[in-house]
Amino acid sequence: MTGKILNLRRDCLVLEVDQSFLGGKSAGRPGPSSGKAPIMIAAERISAHRLGRIRLRVAKAPGTLELVDFACEVIEPGSVIRTDGAAMFRRLATLGYAHEPVAGNTAPDRDAVMPGAHLVSSLLKRWTAGTLHQRISPPAPAVLP
Numbered sequence: 486m487t488g489k490i491l492n493l494r495r496d497c498l499v500l501e502v503d504q505s506f507l508g509g510k511s512a513g514r515p516g517p518s519s520g521k522a523p524i525m526i527a528a529e530r531i532s533a534h535r536l537g538r539i540r541l542r543v544a545k546a547p548g549t550l551e552l553v554d555f556a557c558e559v560i561e562p563g564s565v566i567r568t569d570g571a572a573m574f575r576r577l578a579t580l581g582y583a584h585e586p587v588a589g590n591t592a593p594d595r596d597a598v599m600p601g602a603h604l605v606s607s608l609l610k611r612w613t614a615g616t617l618h619q620r621i622s623p624p625a626p627a628v629l630p
């Protein structure tokens with residue numbers, strides 16, 4: 486599926502952009518150094534408890550400007566984009582987006598900061614655990630359109 490997520494809809498609250506990691510369990514290693522496949526997520530939030538359209542893509546490397554390029558590719562300019570406080574996202578404001586950074590690393594409940602993107606990440610991980618039995622090797626472009 487291709488195309489931009491249109492935030493021009495009246496029922497869309499905000500778009501969340503985040504990165505997750507897919508590929509099974511890693512013993513004591515945080516996301517970027519775990520050897521898992523970095524997954525870019527854009528999720529349209531229609532209300533506090535309802536998602537609209539989503540876009541997923543496997544990244545070449547974690548935490549790079551590729552995530553900003555992904556956001557620009559799948560989201561219409563003028564949209565409100567909520568991200569974590571990563572410095573790379575600051576440039577979204579200069580690219581024609583209303584950027585709402587949220588300090589996710591210091592929040593007591595990280596899942597409450599960007600619930601849409603975290604729900605998509607959780608469901609994707611559950612799907613790979615149940616359907617693929619964690620047998621996915623990075624990168625996985627054939628699995629994620």
